[in-house]
Amino acid sequence: MADKPASEQHQQRQIEDHEWRESIDYVLNSQGPDRVRDLLHQLQVRVQEQGVSIPFTANTPYINTIPQHQQPVFPGNREIERRIKSIVRWNAMAMVVRANRESAGIGGHISTYASAATLWEVGFNHFWRGPDHACLGDMVFFQGHASPGVYARAFLEGRLDEGDLSRFRRELDPEGGLSSYPHPYLMPDFWEFPTVSMGLTSLSAIYQARFNHYLVDRDLRERSGRKVWALLGDGEMDEPESLGAITLAAREQLGNLIFVINCNLQRLDGPVRGNGKIIQELEAAFRGAGWHVIKVIWGREWDELLERDETGLLQKRMEEVLDGEMQRYVVSDGAYIRQHFFGKYPELLELVKDYSDEQIRKLTRGGHDPEKVHAAYKEATTHGKPQPTVILAHTIKGYGLGEAGEGRNITHGQKKLNLDELREFRTRFNIPVSDEDLEETPFYRPADDSPEVLYLKKRREVLGGSMPRRQPMTAPQACKTEAIFDELNAGSGDREVATTMSFVHLLAKLLKDPEIGDKIVPIVPDEARTFGMEALFRQAGIYSHVGQLYEPVDKGNLLFYNEKKTGAILEEGLSEAGSMASFIAAGTAYANNHVSTIPFYTYYSMFGFQRVGDSIWQACDQGAKGFLVGATAGRTTLAGEGLQHQDGHSHVLALTPPRVKAYDPAFAYELGTIIHDGITRMYCNDETWIYYLTVMNEVYKQPAMPSDPMTREGILRGMYRFRKSPLKGAKAKRRAHLLGSGAIMNETIKAQELLHEKYGVAADVWSVTSYKELYRDAIEAERNHLLNPGATERPWIEQVLGQEKGVFVAASDYMKALPAVVARWVPGRLHLLGTDGFGRSDSRERLRDFFEVDHRYIALAALHELALDGDLDMKVARQAIKDLGIDPGKLNPHVD
Ligand SMILES: Cc1ncc(C[n+]2csc(CCOP(=O)(O)OP(=O)(O)O)c2C)c(N)n1
Ligand SMILES: [Mg+2]
Numbered sequence: 001m002a003d004k005p006a007s008e009q010h011q012q013r014q015i016e017d018h019e020w021r022e023s024i025d026y027v028l029n030s031q032g033p034d035r036v037r038d039l040l041h042q043l044q045v046r047v048q049e050q051g052v053s054i055p056f057t058a059n060t061p062y063i064n065t066i067p068q069h070q071q072p073v074f075p076g077n078r079e080i081e082r083r084i085k086s087i088v089r090w091n092a093m094a095m096v097v098r099a100n101r102e103s104a105g106i107g108g109h110i111s112t113y114a115s116a117a118t119l120w121e122v123g124f125n126h127f128w129r130g131p132d133h134a135c136l137g138d139m140v141f142f143q144g145h146a147s148p149g150v151y152a153r154a155f156l157e158g159r160l161d162e163g164d165l166s167r168f169r170r171e172l173d174p175e176g177g178l179s180s181y182p183h184p185y186l187m188p189d190f191w192e193f194p195t196v197s198m199g200l201t202s203l204s205a206i207y208q209a210r211f212n213h214y215l216v217d218r219d220l221r222e223r224s225g226r227k228v229w230a231l232l233g234d235g236e237m238d239e240p241e242s243l244g245a246i247t248l249a250a251r252e253q254l255g256n257l258i259f260v261i262n263c264n265l266q267r268l269d270g271p272v273r274g275n276g277k278i279i280q281e282l283e284a285a286f287r288g289a290g291w292h293v294i295k296v297i298w299g300r301e302w303d304e305l306l307e308r309d310e311t312g313l314l315q316k317r318m319e320e321v322l323d324g325e326m327q328r329y330v331v332s333d334g335a336y337i338r339q340h341f342f343g344k345y346p347e348l349l350e351l352v353k354d355y356s357d358e359q360i361r362k363l364t365r366g367g368h369d370p371e372k373v374h375a376a377y378k379e380a381t382t383h384g385k386p387q388p389t390v391i392l393a394h395t396i397k398g399y400g401l402g403e404a405g406e407g408r409n410i411t412h413g414q415k416k417l418n419l420d421e422l423r424e425f426r427t428r429f430n431i432p433v434s435d436e437d438l439e440e441t442p443f444y445r446p447a448d449d450s451p452e453v454l455y456l457k458k459r460r461e462v463l464g465g466s467m468p469r470r471q472p473m474t475a476p477q478a479c480k481t482e483a484i485f486d487e488l489n490a491g492s493g494d495r496e497v498a499t500t501m502s503f504v505h506l507l508a509k510l511l512k513d514p515e516i517g518d519k520i521v522p523i524v525p526d527e528a529r530t531f532g533m534e535a536l537f538r539q540a541g542i543y544s545h546v547g548q549l550y551e552p553v554d555k556g557n558l559l560f561y562n563e564k565k566t567g568a569i570l571e572e573g574l575s576e577a578g579s580m581a582s583f584i585a586a587g588t589a590y591a592n593n594h595v596s597t598i599p600f601y602t603y604y605s606m607f608g609f610q611r612v613g614d615s616i617w618q619a620c621d622q623g624a625k626g627f628l629v630g631a632t633a634g635r636t637t638l639a640g641e642g643l644q645h646q647d648g649h650s651h652v653l654a655l656t657p658p659r660v661k662a663y664d665p666a667f668a669y670e671l672g673t674i675i676h677d678g679i680t681r682m683y684c685n686d687e688t689w690i691y692y693l694t695v696m697n698e699v700y701k702q703p704a705m706p707s708d709p710m711t712r713e714g715i716l717r718g719m720y721r722f723r724k725s726p727l728k729g730a731k732a733k734r735r736a737h738l739l740g741s742g743a744i745m746n747e748t749i750k751a752q753e754l755l756h757e758k759y760g761v762a763a764d765v766w767s768v769t770s771y772k773e774l775y776r777d778a779i780e781a782e783r784n785h786l787l788n789p790g791a792t793e794r795p796w797i798e799q800v801l802g803q804e805k806g807v808f809v810a811a812s813d814y815m816k817a818l819p820a821v822v823a824r825w826v827p828g829r830l831h832l833l834g835t836d837g838f839g840r841s842d843s844r845e846r847l848r849d850f851f852e853v854d855h856r857y858i859a860l861a862a863l864h865e866l867a868l869d870g871d872l873d874m875k876v877a878r879q880a881i882k883d884l885g886i887d888p889g890k891l892n893p894h895v896d
Helices: 006-031 033-049 078-102 111-127 144-157 162-166 200-217 240-244 246-251 278-289 301-308 313-320 323-330 334-340 346-351 357-361 370-382 419-428 451-462 482-490 499-512 535-540 576-587 609-622 668-684 710-717 742-759 771-787 796-801 844-850 855-868 874-883
Strands: 139-141 228-233 257-263 292-296 389-394 520-524 598-604 626-631 660-663 690-694 719-723 735-740 762-768 807-811 830-833
Touching: 006 033, 078 111, 078 144, 078 162, 078 370, 078 419, 078 451, 111 144, 111 228, 111 257, 111 370, 111 451, 139 200, 144 162, 144 451, 200 228, 200 240, 200 246, 200 257, 200 576, 200 609, 240 576, 246 278, 257 278, 257 370, 278 292, 278 389, 292 370, 301 313, 313 346, 323 334, 334 357, 370 389, 482 499, 482 668, 499 520, 499 535, 499 626, 499 668, 520 576, 576 598, 576 609, 576 626, 598 668, 609 690, 626 668, 660 668, 660 771, 668 690, 668 710, 710 719, 710 771, 719 742, 719 796, 735 742, 735 855, 742 762, 742 807, 742 855, 742 874, 771 796, 807 855, 830 855, 855 874
Parallel strands: 139 228, 228 257, 257 389, 292 389, 520 598, 598 626, 626 690, 660 690, 735 762, 735 807, 807 830
Antiparallel strands: 719 762
């Protein structure tokens, strides 16, 4: 063929193209799509055998996945639904405009909801089941900054009134206000899922859907068919967390999960992929990961054009046009689109020759066409395969805002509309607000008996009631678990035990408890062996939706890798972010699944607060309860692992989320007391907390719980006297108080002995289990004093230390900033010892020397403080440096 003239070659190709197309059409029509797939596969194999490699593409053509003739009949009243949507659009816009008129800079977003309105209205009217439904309702994660659309709809339903809408972003108003974004903490009866930290929604929704399977597989809930819907932005998909777990969703066969990605092609600053095509990029990623992908790109007007196009050029043009150009068309007139989109090929100009410029301008995007959206949702909900679905819907950012911000790069932040723009919006959506009233931008709600309100309410009634609606249901436990903790309280005798071991032992017992055992959800990110948790593999099993399809390599072993469908352990592999998402799903099951599961998420403490701090914040917002256990904790206690592993600051970071209680226990009985308190508060008394505990891998003899009745209260409130100095009377003239914590507690005890034996100083040892509790309690008391002058109630730290004389030294395996937060309430100067700086790999002994937190430094600090107070000659401190073998010229941990 190569020697034929070009025109002949072209002609022949055309004939071949036609014949192949005709054949495949014939097969499709006569035998259906499966046979087409089969033939294509055979062809692929055949050419591959002959050395022709077919380039890999995970993409399908840039047209709607569901062709028009496969669209189901739209079941609703299109006209009424359009009216409802227009009114919701108006009110959503008005809330933001009014809020900013009243208080410039209060913020809010108009454009996101404007692009998502059809996607959401079709969901609200036809798909999303509310909490009254037998399935408990679908779980819908709303795109956070489109919240005005949800409020505006609740207003039409009568759930919110005008006053509520006018207090959008005015939460400190005496009458209360509407939160900027979905925050269950701030609106606990309304929002279920906090979504506005970009990237966390995708992750949370995936793990939520998986956790819903877990509950069913473990017989904690009945199968109900409820779905998890995540409504996402296309810009948001750039967050690594957004795509980070999509392979898991397919692997875990999450047929209960649906993503709807609002592809308006824009993010905050500009286009998501000006030089590319975000829908195609996402399609490839999701298809490659094993998802069912439905593209809703073009509105119905394009169907006719595609049908009439014999050349395939329209589809080619659709494929080659860049997102940046598509955005440009939004702000252009029909003539421009004719010239630049269709004008590329004369055949396409011919195709639209009978279309006016106005008709061309109005060719819609698929995400604004209710029938296309409905078809996609229908397909997603009836897909029937154990596979997650993603709908990629093409929309326009700021749809309907016209000059005020439709499709413009500034549109994300647009919060104001001038009079002309308001008039245009009003007219476009046919809202009965007069020209005179426009300036005021009134909210509009048709009467209760109007067709719109009746229709909307009826649809919600059929679908299981209003939503979003958060309805926690807790069945408090009787909490007869006390006996489980006796063993830890008794101490370990002569056995040397690490607190990590004590914790794992306790967890194993809790898992066997007849009352709460089946509610315990151990979560671990590929570190179970590090923490000595592998014994739980056999006892509790590792959860796997499909069970164990292979014989594990260690089957003969007592502690074999035991995967099973009813396994309790969520072994998340290497994903701290995913583990946190599981923690949130398990920790909020009381609210969203009506079963109070108790998560114990155990991880390398370094990879907690600093790695997934935002997820912990999200967990607090969502009202998650449970235990975060930072294992192998401490800067000097985790010896060999070095800089990236040694955590000396998680307790500083744990100061930040208000709903987190943070403890650094030294002894097994402290640990047991804290966990018992956590279970009692959270699951018996229905309080909402997250308990953060650090546990260590250093072994030592665990003492029995002191008999002093104040011990328990002290452990929980943050500190108690662990051991009084044996020196009394005149011998106890020089006094010191050593505040030890966690792994450094034993050094503190050694320092006490050194001080009295060698220097005649009477030192008491205090165990500080929680600087955060001490701090929280103290600022609370101080505030109370400020607002009630003369109030006498003292914070706990003052209650226990108030009468003490002498000097004070605090030492922990964490930064000096940690004890510094309570220095203000210590009755004397508080000398701070801690582990500021980067970790190193070496032995514990050398690390504690390097960070200056061992018993010698604690003793030295006490002597130095006593000398400063004039109770001791400074010479003693100088001599102690020599005697204790401290090198003043050593490396400085703060800077070296
Ligand atoms: C982690 C994080 N970073 C930044 C932001 C600020 N932010 C809010 S929305 C947004 C752009 C979102 O674009 P897209 O996801 O495409 O949503 P659209 O409004 O276009 O629907 C940004 C940067 C945020 N909320 N969270
Ligand atoms: Mg976007």
